[in-house]
Amino acid sequence: MKYFTTVGDQQYTIEIDHDNKILVNGERYDIDFQPSPEGSVYSLLLNNRSLEGLVEEREDTWEVLIRGELYEVQVQDERAFRLAKARGTVATVSGDVNIISPMPGIIVAVPVSEGEHVSKGDKVIILESMKMENELRAPRDGVVRRVFVQAGAGVEKNQTLVLIGDPDAQGEESDEA
Amino acid sequence: MNTDTLIPKNFNKLLIANRGEIAMRILRACHELGIRTVAIFSDADRNAMHVRQAHEAYYIGPPPARDSYLLIDKIIEVAKQSGAEAVHPGYGFLAERAEFAQACLDAGLVFVGPPVNAIRVMGDKQTARQTVKAAGVPIVPGTEPGLDDAALIQAAEDIGYPLLVKASAGGGGKGMRPVHKSADLADSIAAARREAMAAFGDDTVYLEKMLVGARHIEIQLLADMDGNIIHLGERECSLQRRHQKLIEESPSYVVDEKLRQQMGEVAVAAARAVDYVNAGTIEFLVDRDKNFYFLEMNTRLQVEHPVTELVTGIDIVQEQLRISRGRRLRINQADVKMSGWAIECRINAEDPYNNYLPSTGQITASRLPTGPGVRVDTGVFPGYEVTPYYDSMLSKLVCYGETRSEAVLRMRRALEEYRIMGVKTNIPFHQHMMDSHRFLTGQFDTSFVEERFSMDEREAPHQLDAAILATLVAHQQGQKASQIVAPGDRDTSNWKWLGRWERLQK
Numbered sequence: 001m002k003y004f005t006t007v008g009d010q011q012y013t014i015e016i017d018h019d020n021k022i023l024v025n026g027e028r029y030d031i032d033f034q035p036s037p038e039g040s041v042y043s044l045l046l047n048n049r050s051l052e053g054l055v056e057e058r059e060d061t062w063e064v065l066i067r068g069e070l071y072e073v074q075v076q077d078e079r080a081f082r083l084a085k086a087r088g089t090v091a092t093v094s095g096d097v098n099i100i101s102p103m104p105g106i107i108v109a110v111p112v113s114e115g116e117h118v119s120k121g122d123k124v125i126i127l128e129s130m131k132m133e134n135e136l137r138a139p140r141d142g143v144v145r146r147v148f149v150q151a152g153a154g155v156e157k158n159q160t161l162v163l164i165g166d167p168d169a170q171g172e173e174s175d176e177a
Numbered sequence: 178m179n180t181d182t183l184i185p186k187n188f189n190k191l192l193i194a195n196r197g198e199i200a201m202r203i204l205r206a207c208h209e210l211g212i213r214t215v216a217i218f219s220d221a222d223r224n225a226m227h228v229r230q231a232h233e234a235y236y237i238g239p240p241p242a243r244d245s246y247l248l249i250d251k252i253i254e255v256a257k258q259s260g261a262e263a264v265h266p267g268y269g270f271l272a273e274r275a276e277f278a279q280a281c282l283d284a285g286l287v288f289v290g291p292p293v294n295a296i297r298v299m300g301d302k303q304t305a306r307q308t309v310k311a312a313g314v315p316i317v318p319g320t321e322p323g324l325d326d327a328a329l330i331q332a333a334e335d336i337g338y339p340l341l342v343k344a345s346a347g348g349g350g351k352g353m354r355p356v357h358k359s360a361d362l363a364d365s366i367a368a369a370r371r372e373a374m375a376a377f378g379d380d381t382v383y384l385e386k387m388l389v390g391a392r393h394i395e396i397q398l399l400a401d402m403d404g405n406i407i408h409l410g411e412r413e414c415s416l417q418r419r420h421q422k423l424i425e426e427s428p429s430y431v432v433d434e435k436l437r438q439q440m441g442e443v444a445v446a447a448a449r450a451v452d453y454v455n456a457g458t459i460e461f462l463v464d465r466d467k468n469f470y471f472l473e474m475n476t477r478l479q480v481e482h483p484v485t486e487l488v489t490g491i492d493i494v495q496e497q498l499r500i501s502r503g504r505r506l507r508i509n510q511a512d513v514k515m516s517g518w519a520i521e522c523r524i525n526a527e528d529p530y531n532n533y534l535p536s537t538g539q540i541t542a543s544r545l546p547t548g549p550g551v552r553v554d555t556g557v558f559p560g561y562e563v564t565p566y567y568d569s570m571l572s573k574l575v576c577y578g579e580t581r582s583e584a585v586l587r588m589r590r591a592l593e594e595y596r597i598m599g600v601k602t603n604i605p606f607h608q609h610m611m612d613s614h615r616f617l618t619g620q621f622d623t624s625f626v627e628e629r630f631s632m633d634e635r636e637a638p639h640q641l642d643a644a645i646l647a648t649l650v651a652h653q654q655g656q657k658a659s660q661i662v663a664p665g666d667r668d669t670s671n672w673k674w675l676g677r678w679e680r681l682q683k
Binding site for chain 1: 419531532534535536537541542544565566567568569592593595596597598599601602604605608637638639640641642643644645646647648649650651652653654655
C-alpha cells in the first residue's frame with residue numbers, strides 16, 4: 001500500500017509491502033515492527049536501527065512521541081490523498097483559520113478588531129486559564145474576519161474565538177458585514 | 178525567642194493540606210517516619226495518587242481551589258474529624274497565609290511551618306524589607322513607600338538609572354514600570370500610580386534600582402525551636418519565564434565558597450530577625466559584581482527543594498516534621514557538606530512551540546525515566562486528567578552528577594527517556610536548554626529565557642522516524658479494519674478471526 005505522510009513541512013511517500021520491507025521516497029528499508037502490550041508504545045527496527053515511539057490517533061492526525069519530541073503526523077492513503085487534493089484540503093496554511101480556545105477560561109483582552117491585518121505571531125486573544133494569562137497568536141498572515149468574543153467573556157474548550165481569513169478575500173466579506 | 182505560637186507535640190497523624198506532587202512528597206516523608214497521613218481532595222482529584230496512597234482521605238469540595246483547597250474552616254474541620262494532630266501546607270494554596278497557620282494553632286493542631294508572626298512579617302514586602310534591613314541585610318537600593326512625586330524624582334538621582342517604579346501593594350508585575358532615563362520618570366510614576374489604583378485600590382509607589390544581568394539565587398534554611406539556624410547552601414533559579422521558575426540547580430555556577438558563606442550568614446541573620454522556625458528560603462538577586470540583595474523570604478517548603486536534598490543528603494521534609502515535633506537539629510553548620518551537582522527541570526503541560534500555551538487533557542501514557550542519578554517527583558499517571566483548575570506542573574525531573582556536566586548529560590538522557598502523552602509538555606524546551614551553549618557555560622540571568630532563548634532554531638530531529646511509525650500504525654489499523662468488514666473471504670466468523678489476529682499481533 002502507498003501512503004502520503006506529512007510531518008510539519010516535510011512530505012514522505014511511504015510504500016509498505018508484505019515482506020517486511022518499506023520504500024520511503026523510493027528508498028528501501030528492512031523493517032521489524034512490534035506493537036507492545038503497553039498500548040500506544042511501538043518498537044521499530046529500521047535496517048536494525050532501534051526506534052521506540054508512542055503513537056496515538058487524534059481526530060485526523062497521529063501524534064508520535066520520540067525522544068521527548070512530539071510530532072503531529074498526517075497519514076493519507078492514495079485514495080484519501082487524491083480526494084483531498086481534488087477538494088483542495090491537503091494540509092496547507094491558506095484559507096480561513098479559526099482561533100480556538102485550547103482550554104476553558106476567561107478572555108482578558110482581544111487586541112485585534114474585525115478588518116484588521118495581522119501577521120503570523122501577532123497576539124489575537126489573551127486568555128486567562130490555569131492561573132496564567134495566555135497569548136493566542138495568529139498562525140499565519142491574514143485579515144481578522146470575525147471576532148466572536150469580547151473581554152470578560154467566559155469560554156469553553158474548543159470554542160471558536162476569532163476567524164482569520166485571506167487578505168484578498170476581504171472584499172467579499174465586507175459586503176456581508 | 179518569640180516562638181510561643183508554636184506548640185511542639187510528638188504528633189503521629191498529619192493532614193496534608195495540598196494535592197499533586199507535593200502532597201506525594203510529604204506523604205512519603207510521613208510514611209518513612211511512621212506518621213499516618215490524611216489526604217484531602219476536590220472533585221477533580223478523587224483518583225489522584227495522594228488520595229490512593231494516604232491512610233485516610235476526605236472530600237472537601239468542587240474543583241476550583243477557592244471552593245476546596247483554600248477553605249480554611251473546612252480543612253480544620255476535616256483535621257479534627259480525622260483525629261490528625263498536625264497539618265502540612267506544602268507550597269502554594271494556604272502555605273503562606275498567616276490566618277491558616279493561626280487557625281491550626283487555635284484548633285490545637287501543629288502547623289508544620291514557621292510561627293504566624295514570621296509568615297505575616299515576611300508576607301508584606303515593605304515590612305519584610307524594613308525588618309531585614311534593620312538586621313543588616315543588604316536590600317536593593319530604593320526609596321521608602323509613601324513619598325510624593327517631587328520627593329521620588331529627587332530620590333531617583335541618588336538611586337541612578339535604570340530603575341523600577343513599583344506599587345507597594347503590587348504583585349505579578351502590575352503597577353511595575355522600568356525607567357531608563359530621568360526624562361521618562363514623571364510619566365512612569367503617574368502610569369504606575371494609575372495601574373496600582375485600578376488593580377489594588379492603593380496608589381502608593383516606591384522606587385527600586387533595576388539590577389541588569391542579575392541572577393536569582395536563594396539560600397535554603399532550617400531552624401529549630403531552640404534558635405539553631407543553619408543554611409544548606411544555595412540554589413540557582415535564574416531560568417524563569419514570567420516569574421515562573423523552570424530550571425533550578427545546586428550549587429550555582431557563580432557562587433564560590435566565600436560567597437556561599439557570606440550569603441548563608443546574611444540569610445541566617447534575616448531569618449533570625451523574625452525568630453524563624455522550620456524550613457524557609459531567602460531569595461537574593463546577585464549582580465554581575467557578585468553583590469547580593471535580599472528579594473524576599475519564602476516561609477514554606479519550595480518546589481525546588483529536591484536539588485538541595487541531592488547535594489546535601491538532607492531530607493528537608495523529614496527535617497520539617499522533626500522540627501515541628503520539637504526536636505533539635507541533629508546537625509550544625511559545619512556538618513553541612515555540599516557534594517556533586519543537581520539540576521531540576523519542571524515538566525509542565527504547556528507547548529514550548531506555541532508560546533508556552535498550557536495544554537489540558539487526559540494523560541494517555543506515562544513512563545518515567547529511571548536509572549542512576551535520576552529522581553522524579555510527580556502525582557501524574559496514565560488516566561490522570563490535566564485540568565485548568567490547578568497549575569500546569571506535571572512533575573519535577575531531578576538529576577544528580579558528580580559534576581555539573583555529568584548532571585547535564587544525565588538530564589539529557591532522562592529527558593529522552595521520559596514518555597508522556599495526552600498533553601503537550603515542555604520537555605523539548607528543557608532539551609533545547611540542555612543543548613544551549615549559554616546554559617552549558619553558565620552564562621545566563623533572569624531575563625535569559627524571555628529575551629535571548631528561542632525554540633525557533635530547534636530542529637526536531639526525528640521527523641522521518643515519526644512519519645514511518647505513524648504510517649505503520651495507520652497501515653496496521655487499516656488492515657485490521659478492512660479484514661473485519663470484508664466477510665466471505667474467510668470461512669470463520671469475523672469475531673473468531675479478530676481474536677486470532679489479535680493473538681498474532683502479540
